[in-house]
Amino acid sequence: MNLALYALAGGIAGWLAFAVIGYNAQRGLVVSLVMGAVGALIGGQVIAPALVSPAAAQTGVSMPGVIIAIAAAATCLFVGNLVHKRWGV
Secondary structure, three states: HHHHHHHHHHHHHHHHHHHHHHHOOOOOOOHHHHHHHHHHHHHHHHHHHHOHHHHHHHHOOOHHHHHHHHHHHHHHHHHOOOHHHHHOO
């Protein structure tokens, strides 16, 4: 359930980055969705447990975890856009 929620949140962040901001417009919507989902999965599964205090950490989905996952997805999209602009990858 956690993975699906994080991937969904990252996909939404990727869609917003594509539709509103115009990130990854040259590569397409699918790339934005995948980059957002991967960034959110990394943020939710790796970064969030390291940053959330043990008292607040739960076995289920927590709001700080989802916020960190969305922030990681946005960071992944931002870095991906910079790499694409700089090196054309």
